[in-house]
Amino acid sequence: MLEIKDLHVKFHSREREAVSGVSLTIRNGEILGLVGESGSGKTVTAMSVAGLLPRRSCDYSGSIELDGTELLHADRTLLRKMQGKEIGVVFQEPMSAMDPLMKIGEQVGETLLLHHPEISSEDRYYCALAAMREAELPNPEDTYGRYPHELSGGMLQRAMIAAAIISRPKLLLLDEPTTALDVTIQAQILELLKKLNREHGISMLFISHNLNVVRKLCSRVAVMQKGILVEEGQTEDVWENPHHPYTKRLIAAIPTRTKKEAPDHDKF
Amino acid sequence: MTNSDLVLSVSHVTSGYSEGGFLSKRARREILHDVTFDVHHGEILGLVGESGTGKTTLARTILGMVKPDAGTVTHYTKRPQMIFQDPYSSLNPAYTVAWILEEPLRIFGKYDAPERKRRVADMLARVELPEECLRAKPEELSGGQRQRVSIATALIQRPRFLIADEPVSALDVTIQAQILKLLKELRDEFDLSYLFISHDLNVVYQLCDRVLVMKSGAVVEQGTVDDIFDHPKNEYTKQLLAAAE
Numbered sequence: 160m161l162e163i164k165d166l167h168v169k170f171h172s173r174e175r176e177a178v179s180g181v182s183l184t185i186r187n188g189e190i191l192g193l194v195g196e197s198g199s200g201k202t203v204t205a206m207s208v209a210g211l212l213p214r215r216s217c218d219y220s221g222s223i224e225l226d227g228t229e230l231l232h233a234d235r236t237l238l239r240k241m242q243g244k245e246i247g248v249v250f251q252e253p254m255s256a257m258d259p260l261m262k263i264g265e266q267v268g269e270t271l272l273l274h275h276p277e278i279s280s281e282d283r284y285y286c287a288l289a290a291m292r293e294a295e296l297p298n299p300e301d302t303y304g305r306y307p308h309e310l311s312g313g314m315l316q317r318a319m320i321a322a323a324i325i326s327r328p329k330l331l332l333l334d335e336p337t338t339a340l341d342v343t344i345q346a347q348i349l350e351l352l353k354k355l356n357r358e359h360g361i362s363m364l365f366i367s368h369n370l371n372v373v374r375k376l377c378s379r380v381a382v383m384q385k386g387i388l389v390e391e392g393q394t395e396d397v398w399e400n401p402h403h404p405y406t407k408r409l410i411a412a413i414p415t416r417t418k419k420e421a422p423d424h425d426k427f
Numbered sequence: 428m429t430n431s432d433l434v435l436s437v438s439h440v441t442s443g444y445s446e447g448g449f450l451s452k453r454a455r456r457e458i459l460h461d462v463t464f465d466v467h468h469g470e471i472l473g474l475v476g477e478s479g480t481g482k483t484t485l486a487r488t489i490l491g492m493v494k495p496d497a498g499t500v501t502h503y504t505k506r507p508q509m510i511f512q513d514p515y516s517s518l519n520p521a522y523t524v525a526w527i528l529e530e531p532l533r534i535f536g537k538y539d540a541p542e543r544k545r546r547v548a549d550m551l552a553r554v555e556l557p558e559e560c561l562r563a564k565p566e567e568l569s570g571g572q573r574q575r576v577s578i579a580t581a582l583i584q585r586p587r588f589l590i591a592d593e594p595v596s597a598l599d600v601t602i603q604a605q606i607l608k609l610l611k612e613l614r615d616e617f618d619l620s621y622l623f624i625s626h627d628l629n630v631v632y633q634l635c636d637r638v639l640v641m642k643s644g645a646v647v648e649q650g651t652v653d654d655i656f657d658h659p660k661n662e663y664t665k666q667l668l669a670a671a672e
């Protein structure tokens with residue numbers, strides 16, 4: 160359903176490309192994990208799909224097709240139509256995507272306002288509450304009327320998830336969506352994502368540094384380093400038998416609850 | 428223990444936020460309830476707990492950004508530093524990374540320009556940031572690069588006490604291991620103490636000496652890492668550890 164072909168992105172202010180020839184596909188109903196070095200181009204890849212590249216400050220080439228519609232070179236009007244409705248995005252840093260002056264609940268319901276103007280404001284309110292509840296926000300009625308700075312890091316992250324899933328897009332781009340969540344809520348969010356994937360067939364690109372979470376959620380995984388896709392395969396295969404040296408190092412560095420005197424420890 | 432062993436003492440602190448801005452007289456929302464703990468010299472104290480429970484609020488209260496309604500916070504060091512959970516909002520968007528890192532040295536340090544540059548370059552290398560990041564503004568960086576800028580800004584000031592709020596959550600595990608190693612080295616070299624807030628229990632287990640567990644704004648359990656992880660007493664601690672399996 161999503162096909163990225165030979166994507167190149169180079170920011171004018173940088174010498175090296177942020178993304179160098181990445182090709183990736185996400186099949187219908189698939190959850191693809193994207194992991195890799197910090198700064199390796201994961202977010203830039205996702206932003207290219209979402210039509211959110213700062214086009215004026217970079218050069219880009221290649222193609223990105225969502226069910227046959229070309230996105231990378233598409234004009235703004237088309238992209239705006241896709242955003243929220245066809246493609247939902249959970250940004251790595253929620254604050255960067257939130258309007259500080261708008262109530263949380265209104266931001267959660269915003270894609271409904273844009274894409275389903277026929278829905279009454281009362282219904283929109285209830286839809287927003289329902290989405291917030293799905294995303295495990297406690298007291299949605301209370302949280303609805305608060306502003307972004309009044310929420311904890313993990314609450315904002317859940318508000319962002321609620322905003323992304325409210326209109327049941329075809330594709331969800333999740334960029335580090337669980338970094339600010341405690342393990343209990345994280346487990347609930349993973350269940351929610353699995354359920355949306357199962358019941359609504361939503362496909363997902365799941366970017367994360369938490370490799371244990373990726374292993375639990377994603378059937379396939381791609382590994383990036385320095386703008387290049389260095390490895391791709393079934394998650395279990397990659398874990399059991401990583402080929403690229405970077406993948407090997409990555410898997411070896413997963414923090415575990417080993418006793419402090421364990422041999423693993425000299426890395427810390 | 429005598430007070431000279433302490434870098435921080437938090438005693439029966441109750442704290443929260445006023446609703447609806449500065450002028451309105453609406454109720455105060457109490458977030459922290461009767462929180463008490465100490466941080467000792469050279470200690471890495473972990474803080475774990477529910478999302479939304481008040482960990483960041485506790486950090487803000489310790490630094491005086493939020494005034495406690497009751498109880499006391501006593502610092503035994505000067506200029507404690509904080510690595511904020513959200514580097515996006517805490518780094519000045521108008522300046523380059525080079526400027527942001529050099530600024531505290533200009534204000535507090537007694538170093539000339541070449542020495543400042545040397546220290547900035549050294550810190551940049553220690554947090555594994557490529558040199559080209561120096562010329563970038565915060566919004567032109569990746570999430571993990573921003574987080575490392577924020578770590579570098581705090582560490583370059585050579586604090587004696589550092590509060591780190593989810594400092595490695597945006598880093599891949601290899602760089603994360605590098606940063607954790609750096610934090611330990613600084614502790615060993617400079618007797619630096621930390622309050623280390625994290626949702627990653629494995630990281631807390633590997634890095635910290637003692638842990639506080641928070642739930643609904645209260646500390647429900649505290650003890651050494653081995654005690655808490657191997658013999659948790661509180662129901663919530665048990666749940667948390669089970670969910671991390």
Ligand SMILES: Nc1ncnc2c1ncn2[C@@H]1O[C@H](COP(=O)(O)OP(=O)(O)OP(=O)(O)O)[C@@H](O)[C@H]1O
Binds near residue numbers: 199
């Ligand atoms: N607006 C921009 N201008 C210039 N360079 C940028 C911009 N945005 C990102 N970059 C650079 O592009 C590279 C890739 O960044 P990207 O955000 O995709 O990394 P990432 O893989 O998501 O990393 P992380 O795991 O740290 O979030 C980085 O070197 C970053 O500094």
Ligand SMILES: Nc1ncnc2c1ncn2[C@@H]1O[C@H](COP(=O)(O)OP(=O)(O)OP(=O)(O)O)[C@@H](O)[C@H]1O
Binds near residue numbers: 479480482484485512
């Ligand atoms: N500026 C503020 N004004 C009003 N309420 C706030 C403010 N900041 C936080 N809160 C509230 O205080 C509570 C605790 O938030 P805090 O950010 O301390 O949680 P946390 O433990 O750090 O959570 P997380 O793990 O998600 O970061 C939350 O209910 C939050 O909504």
Ligand SMILES: [Mg+2]
Binds near residue numbers: 334569
């Ligand atoms: Mg990123």
Ligand SMILES: [Mg+2]
Binds near residue numbers: 311
């Ligand atoms: Mg917090």
